[in-house]
Each structure stands twice: as C-alpha cells, then as structure tokens.
Amino acid sequence: MLDAGHGYETRGKRTPDGMREYEFNRDAAAYCKNELEKYDVDVYYSHSDSKDIPLQLRTDRANNLKVDAFVSIHANAFGSGGWNDVSGIETYAYTTQPSKSTALAREIQSHLVASTQRRDRGVKFANFHVLRETAMPSVLIECGFMTNPEEAALLRTRTYRQICGKAIANALVAFYKLKPKEHNSLYKVQLGAFSKEENARKLANRLIKAGFTPYIHIETK
Numbered sequence: 494m495l496d497a498g499h500g501y502e503t504r505g506k507r508t509p510d511g512m513r514e515y516e517f518n519r520d521a522a523a524y525c526k527n528e529l530e531k532y533d534v535d536v537y538y539s540h541s542d543s544k545d546i547p548l549q550l551r552t553d554r555a556n557n558l559k560v561d562a563f564v565s566i567h568a569n570a571f572g573s574g575g576w577n578d579v580s581g582i583e584t585y586a587y588t589t590q591p592s593k594s595t596a597l598a599r600e601i602q603s604h605l606v607a608s609t610q611r612r613d614r615g616v617k618f619a620n621f622h623v624l625r626e627t628a629m630p631s632v633l634i635e636c637g638f639m640t641n642p643e644e645a646a647l648l649r650t651r652t653y654r655q656i657c658g659k660a661i662a663n664a665l666v667a668f669y670k671l672k673p674k675e676h677n678s679l680y681k682v683q684l685g686a687f688s689k690e691e692n693a694r695k696l697a698n699r700l701i702k703a704g705f706t707p708y709i710h711i712e713t714k
C-alpha cells in the first residue's frame with residue numbers, strides 16, 4: 494500500500510513560497526504505482542484526491558487488506574517557516590526497530606539517495622502513527638526538505654517526483670523480488686464464437702486444412 498502523506502485539506506508542510514506537501518507526495522506515489530504495475534503485484538493507495546483520509550482509516554485499510562508493506566511518502570521541513578540550508582533524504586521505521594521494516598527502510602533509502610544524489614541522512618526511527626498502527630512492515634520516507642531552496646525547487650518538478658517514485662518502486666522490486674508482469678501475459682486471437690459445438694468444429698477443421706493449429710475453448714455460462 495502506497496500512502497501519500499496528508500491531503501489537499503489536511504495540514505502538511507509547505508514551502509515558504511506555498512507549495513503544499515501533498516502535491517509532491519501524491520505525484521511521487523502515482524509514479525511509484527505506475528512503475529510497480531509493470532510487476533506481478535497488487536498496489537493500493539491509502540489516500541484519495543477526492544477527500545482527505547484520516548490516519549486511522551489509512552492504517553485500518555492496510556490492516557484489513559493485510560497488505561505486505563505500507564510505504565508512506567512525504568517531504569520534509571525544518572525550522573519555523575523560513576528558508577534554511579538543512580537538506581537530504583531520510584527513511585523511518587518504528588521505534589522498536591522491527592527487522593523487516595528496518596531492512597526495507599535501508600533498501601529504499603539507498604535507492605533514493607543513489608537516484609537523487611541528495612544528502613544521505615540515513616535510516617531513522619520514530620513513533621509515527623503509520624509506523625505504529627500498521628500490522629505489516631512499514632516505512633515513512635522524507636524525500637527532501639521543502640524549507641531548502643534547492644530541494645523545494647526540485648520537489649516542484651515532475652522529473653524529481655518521477656525519480657523518487659521510481660526509486661521507491663525499484664527498492665520494493667528488489668526487496669520483494671517482484672517478477673515482471675510481461676512473463677505472465679498471453680495474447681490470444683479468437684476467430685469465432687458459436688452456440689453449437691458442431692459449428693466450432695467446422696471452423697476448426699477449415700483452419701487445420703489451412704495449416705493452423707486451432708483449439709476449441711468451451712465456456713459454460
């Protein structure tokens with residue numbers, strides 16, 4: 494489950510010049526989902542663009558669906574309103590340092606730092622709701638500081654959102670050893686559909702004579 498932190502209405506952080514954190518979070522989550530959909534995995538959102546989803550509902554949903562991982566995407570801020578030079582990326586797991594969450598956090602952190610070339614602030618531990626109330630491995634990612642002029646500019650761009658989303662997806666692919674979907678795809682061409690078996694046989698015979706190897710698939714209603 495991908496969790497874009499906050500919402501359009503819920504208080505999140507903002508850049509001193511007014512970009513809301515959710516604008517970054519939702520796009521990075523969308524790029525991440527897009528990338529993950531190339532693999533044999535089901536991806537859910539905890540958030541919604543149509544209304545803000547409270548934290549409890551998000552973790553309840555993850556627990557009810559029994560998802561394998563909960564990945565919360567955020568952008569950071571430092572200080573009380575103005576610009577400053579604090580920068581970099583950090584990924585959190587719960588305070589008790591559960592081993593799988595911590596390992597997943599390390600995987601994501603290293604992919605993100607390698608892809609973005611931002612400062613590596615490391616894996617950290619915190620008592621955040623989404624880490625505490627989830628029954629599965631869970632991490633919370635801070636993809637850069639909205640209070641750092643250079644990073645705030647990056648966080649606004651489609652390219653940086655895409656790089657972050659893809660890096661998180663690639664980390665999940667590596668961590669869970671996900672297999673590409675293409676391998677499971679089968680493209681079939683149907684040449685006819687009949688209510689009488691006899692008619693299906695007639696067409697199949699014609700195709701055999703023409704050099705094809707048809708098969709008849711029987712669908713019962």
Ligand SMILES: [Zn+2]
Pocket residue numbers: 498499505506514567568
């Ligand atoms: Zn946040």
